[in-house]
Amino acid sequence: MADAPRKTLTLPPKAPGALQPATDGRRPVRGGAPQRPSATAPGREKAAPHRQEKPRGTPSRAPVAAKAPGSDVSRRPAAVVATGGASPGGVRISKLMAERGLSSRREADAYIERGWVFVNGERVTELGTRVDPSADITLAAEARASQNRQMTLLLHKPVGYVSGQPEPGFVPAVTLIKPETQYQTPDTPVFRPGHLKGLAPAGRLDIDSTGLLVLTQDGRVARQLIGENSTVDKEYLVRIEGRLDAKGLALLNHGLSLDDRQLRPAKVEWLNDDQLRFVLREGRKRQIRRMCELVGVKAVGLKRVRIGRVKLGDLPLGQWRFLREDEGF
Numbered sequence: 001m002a003d004a005p006r007k008t009l010t011l012p013p014k015a016p017g018a019l020q021p022a023t024d025g026r027r028p029v030r031g032g033a034p035q036r037p038s039a040t041a042p043g044r045e046k047a048a049p050h051r052q053e054k055p056r057g058t059p060s061r062a063p064v065a066a067k068a069p070g071s072d073v074s075r076r077p078a079a080v081v082a083t084g085g086a087s088p089g090g091v092r093i094s095k096l097m098a099e100r101g102l103s104s105r106r107e108a109d110a111y112i113e114r115g116w117v118f119v120n121g122e123r124v125t126e127l128g129t130r131v132d133p134s135a136d137i138t139l140a141a142e143a144r145a146s147q148n149r150q151m152t153l154l155l156h157k158p159v160g161y162v163s164g165q166p167e168p169g170f171v172p173a174v175t176l177i178k179p180e181t182q183y184q185t186p187d188t189p190v191f192r193p194g195h196l197k198g199l200a201p202a203g204r205l206d207i208d209s210t211g212l213l214v215l216t217q218d219g220r221v222a223r224q225l226i227g228e229n230s231t232v233d234k235e236y237l238v239r240i241e242g243r244l245d246a247k248g249l250a251l252l253n254h255g256l257s258l259d260d261r262q263l264r265p266a267k268v269e270w271l272n273d274d275q276l277r278f279v280l281r282e283g284r285k286r287q288i289r290r291m292c293e294l295v296g297v298k299a300v301g302l303k304r305v306r307i308g309r310v311k312l313g314d315l316p317l318g319q320w321r322f323l324r325e326d327e328g329f
Helices: 093-099 105-114 141-148 219-226 246-253 287-294
Strands: 086-092 117-119 122-124 137-139 152-157 210-216 234-241 267-272 275-280 298-307 320-322
Touching: 086 093, 093 105, 093 117, 093 137, 105 117, 105 141, 105 219, 137 141, 210 219, 234 287, 246 267, 246 287, 275 287, 287 298
Parallel strands: 210 298
Antiparallel strands: 117 122, 117 137, 152 210, 152 320, 234 275, 234 298, 267 275
């Protein structure tokens, strides 16, 4: 029996863009998915790549260690001073700077982050760097310029204003710092809103007291006036009611305690029949009023007239002025 003629299957013409069978050993795409357009122009061979392609998943850069959740890279304690005096068992640079009066700790951290601090001549940029307590620390010109722009203000605080953060219903003394209450002199600097940024009282003066209140943007000034080791004295005029004998006056000068802590020696003397002059080197909460209560008298009026070498002088009540360049506490 003769073989039946073999049928030839004729394929329909390919639609434009139809997938061609793979001829390079790769697995062809199933299901007749449309072929991805080629970036190579027709009739032109594809140019060889100018660099060797990396396998998929190969990083193009050196691997970077993953940051732990919640961590702050800028605050890692690693020191960058290799030969300039870094000491793992030493003292933090910011603490030393504050102790030496170069800046406050907060300002020191800001200067370190900006690269404005040098230890034994080498720049430090990492927070938490520890150095030998005897290390030489200097500031860049940018840090000194920044400090020169920080302002200190003197306010004649009236009764009824609180010096620090107020409780509801109380008005903070800083609200008096505005152009219309500035005490004008021929050399008065121009007040700018930026002078209020970071402005804080350097010491307390309670709501029932009046007199000289210092507000500053400069952490060095704040530490000088209210730091634990401050030696700047403050002078007050205090009007009292009651009978104060010689023994009570002696106790006011030295021998009293508040909150189970002995007070530093003070200087207290009579000015007239009902007024005392207090000179203190510390500032406990309502200290003078509480001292008077301990010796059987009541302070009915209190006015601070001097802080260090800076006097209240003729600054009108409720007005303020800038600390002059020739003044210092």
